[in-house]
Amino acid sequence: MRPSKNGCFLILTRNPLFTKVYRKLFDLLNISDMAINRYNHQIARSRIITENMVLVIILFILVTISAGLGYLRIPFMDVLQIVTGTLLNSSDFLRHIDEISKTVVTDVRLPRILSAAVVGAGLALSGAVYQGILLNPLADPFTLGISAGAAFGASVAILFFPFFNIYVLPAFAFAGAALTLFSVIFLSSGRTFARDGLSSNSLILSGIIVSSILSAGISFLKYVADEQVSVIIFWLMGSFASKTWLDVGIVSLVVFTGFLIIYYFARDLNVISLGDRMAATLGVDTKKVTLCLLLTASFVTAVCVSVSGIIGFVGLLVPHMMRSYSGPDNRRLLPVCFLAGAILMLSADTVTRALLPVEIPIGVLTALIGGPVFCWIFRKNQIRARA
Amino acid sequence: MIESCLNISNASFSYGDKTVISKVSQAIGKGVLYGILGPNGCGKTTLLDLIVGHKKLSAGLIDYMGKPIRKISKPELARHVALVSQNFYINFPYTVMDVVMMGRYPYIPRFAAPSETDFKVVEKVMEITEVARFQNHLVTELSGGERQRTVFARALAQDTDVLLLDEATSNLDISHTITLLDIVKRRVRKNGLTVISVFQDINLAAVYCDEMIFMKNGKIAASGQTDEMMDESLLEEVFHVQSEIRFEPGYQARQAIFKTGTH
Numbered sequence: 209m210r211p212s213k214n215g216c217f218l219i220l221t222r223n224p225l226f227t228k229v230y231r232k233l234f235d236l237l238n239i240s241d242m243a244i245n246r247y248n249h250q251i252a253r254s255r256i257i258t259e260n261m262v263l264v265i266i267l268f269i270l271v272t273i274s275a276g277l278g279y280l281r282i283p284f285m286d287v288l289q290i291v292t293g294t295l296l297n298s299s300d301f302l303r304h305i306d307e308i309s310k311t312v313v314t315d316v317r318l319p320r321i322l323s324a325a326v327v328g329a330g331l332a333l334s335g336a337v338y339q340g341i342l343l344n345p346l347a348d349p350f351t352l353g354i355s356a357g358a359a360f361g362a363s364v365a366i367l368f369f370p371f372f373n374i375y376v377l378p379a380f381a382f383a384g385a386a387l388t389l390f391s392v393i394f395l396s397s398g399r400t401f402a403r404d405g406l407s408s409n410s411l412i413l414s415g416i417i418v419s420s421i422l423s424a425g426i427s428f429l430k431y432v433a434d435e436q437v438s439v440i441i442f443w444l445m446g447s448f449a450s451k452t453w454l455d456v457g458i459v460s461l462v463v464f465t466g467f468l469i470i471y472y473f474a475r476d477l478n479v480i481s482l483g484d485r486m487a488a489t490l491g492v493d494t495k496k497v498t499l500c501l502l503l504t505a506s507f508v509t510a511v512c513v514s515v516s517g518i519i520g521f522v523g524l525l526v527p528h529m530m531r532s533y534s535g536p537d538n539r540r541l542l543p544v545c546f547l548a549g550a551i552l553m554l555s556a557d558t559v560t561r562a563l564l565p566v567e568i569p570i571g572v573l574t575a576l577i578g579g580p581v582f583c584w585i586f587r588k589n590q591i592r593a594r595a
Numbered sequence: 596m597i598e599s600c601l602n603i604s605n606a607s608f609s610y611g612d613k614t615v616i617s618k619v620s621q622a623i624g625k626g627v628l629y630g631i632l633g634p635n636g637c638g639k640t641t642l643l644d645l646i647v648g649h650k651k652l653s654a655g656l657i658d659y660m661g662k663p664i665r666k667i668s669k670p671e672l673a674r675h676v677a678l679v680s681q682n683f684y685i686n687f688p689y690t691v692m693d694v695v696m697m698g699r700y701p702y703i704p705r706f707a708a709p710s711e712t713d714f715k716v717v718e719k720v721m722e723i724t725e726v727a728r729f730q731n732h733l734v735t736e737l738s739g740g741e742r743q744r745t746v747f748a749r750a751l752a753q754d755t756d757v758l759l760l761d762e763a764t765s766n767l768d769i770s771h772t773i774t775l776l777d778i779v780k781r782r783v784r785k786n787g788l789t790v791i792s793v794f795q796d797i798n799l800a801a802v803y804c805d806e807m808i809f810m811k812n813g814k815i816a817a818s819g820q821t822d823e824m825m826d827e828s829l830l831e832e833v834f835h836v837q838s839e840i841r842f843e844p845g846y847q848a849r850q851a852i853f854k855t856g857t858h
Contacts, residue, residue, distance in 0.1 A: 242727070242730070249708065250708075340687075478697065482685055485649055490673050490701060490753070491670035491700065492700075531688070
């Protein structure tokens with residue numbers, strides 16, 4: 209028997225909470241598992257489009273609300289008019305808006321808001337990729353030491369070029385991240401560890417080795433830094449304050465290109481996440497795909513870190529939360545992670561910028577909220593696994 | 596004369612200085628069920644990895660239908676050779692059906708949805724391997740035996756001419772072992788499937804295999820028809836066990852009874 213079209217329960221089929229309920233229901237209605245599965249596969253595409261549209265709309269509303277919040281409050285409709293007016297380059301929309309509001313929205317708030325959203329999207333995306341490749345739902349950009357590399361590069365820049373920070377700092381952060389990535393790949397692809405490819409164990413191990421060395425390096429730089437030490441510490445805590453349209457442009461270019469490349473390999477990533485032996489027998493060139501995905505995800509991370517400083521837990525938490533909602537299929541998971549990461553980061557940045565009395569570094573905020581939330585999720589899963 | 600399907604000639608493989616497979620040559624006939632047996636660490640699994648292209652030969656050649664496998668593109672090879680491995684962990688909550696459907700990836704274009712044929716193959720395979728009953732369960736929550744059958748169903752869904760089994764029945768109880776090997780045997784006879792299976796249990800292999808390959812220290816110690824291979828002195832030479840071979844009329848096959856308590 210084919211299931212009827214109004215199978216809205218099917219959307220919930222992944223949710224363990226509803227599993228028992230819907231199974232009972234389908235048993236009663238005499239709908240076979242095969243019919244459900246086919247139906248699920250058939251509606252998969254339209255479902256992907258719908259859920260992503262919903263997330264895009266949420267993100268857009270959030271951007272607009274956020275641009276109105278702050279020291280100077282600007283009504284929702286005014287923000288909309290400023291944005292459409294600037295985009296269409298027509299003065300009709302801007303007639304009733306005073307010049308200060310316009311400047312605040314377009315030159316101060318929007319660059320910060322957009323860079324927060326894009327960085328959030330990039331970190332969540334690369335988190336999902338690392339988790340797939342390292343076969344470990346708990347991996348993230350930090351596991352491979354990429355963030356530590358960027359932080360080390362940035363610390364060097366702050367220490368030695370204190371007056372040229374605007375361009376030098378991202379460049380050094382990026383160079384640090386790239387060097388770290390290559391040394392981690394070099395370490396883990398040696399003959400001793402794995403001859404046939406990059407095994408996840410050796411990657412994680414090399415990542416931990418390299419990032420401990422780099423952490424010690426950062427501590428040393430802080431020790432010799434003297435007056436610059438506060439700048440280093442503040443940068444390490446992460447912030448989106450005083451971002452420009454240039455930052456937005458660079459980070460968007462890299463993150464969106466990265467997304468396209470990664471999404472092209474989404475299906476291969478599914479197979480790789482079942483182990484590389486299985487992937488090899490299913491016609492995936494494991495070594496090539498792993499290397500390509502790893503490089504892309506790491507460059508996305510490096511650019512994000514170089515723009516915003518170190519912001520933890522987004523890359524770890526977002527894919528983990530989204531997986532329980534959309535399932536592990538990367539063709540569905542990656543776009544959802546991308547948008548949810550943007551929404552989460554923007555919300556966090558708006559809270560620290562406009563709602564809290566004092567601006568807390570966003571890296572601290574995400575760790576303070578993300579950490580306990582993650583503990584809670586992890587514990588819940590542990591209990592469920594034992595039952 | 597049986598048509599040859601895979602031809603392994605002088606195949607060698609080493610990790611750094613450690614030689615795992617050294618100069619193995621063997622013709623694999625089409626529609627024959629081979630059993631590979633040998634002591635632990637003799638290179639059985641590595642040999643399968645070489646055939647499926649997961650590991651690269653250090654020297655020598657493996658041909659599939661007269662063409663070197665390294666010259667066959669990976670998706671193309673995946674339509675001809677499938678592997679069921681022994682240890683199998685999945686950390687991500689895919690459903691059983693999702694995993695079986697992955698067996699169709701070599702057939703489905705990158706951004707396309709599964710076709711009617713893909714669904715039919717997957718559903719049929721799940722039916723005969725008896726995983727259909729739990730097809731909506733998450734693989735992370737299955738028992739070892741159920742997971743093993745899921746992986747087996749995935750390999751069958753690949754619809755290949757050659758099937759490699761790496762101790763595919765090691766996690767299964769006797770009833771599921773027999774079910775699975777019966778399915779394999781039937782496909783060998785009916786569809787001309789070629790199977791190379793690693794076994795630990797010599798007597799089980801003797802019941803199902805047409806030919807046996809004994810490996811020792813990365814080399815083929817002996818190979819030939821099952822009846823010839825079930826030989827007391829040969830088993831002692833390869834496995835260092837003493838045994839008594841009897842013909843078992845129920846199986847129409849020779850069985851070994853091993854001497855125990857000598858250590």
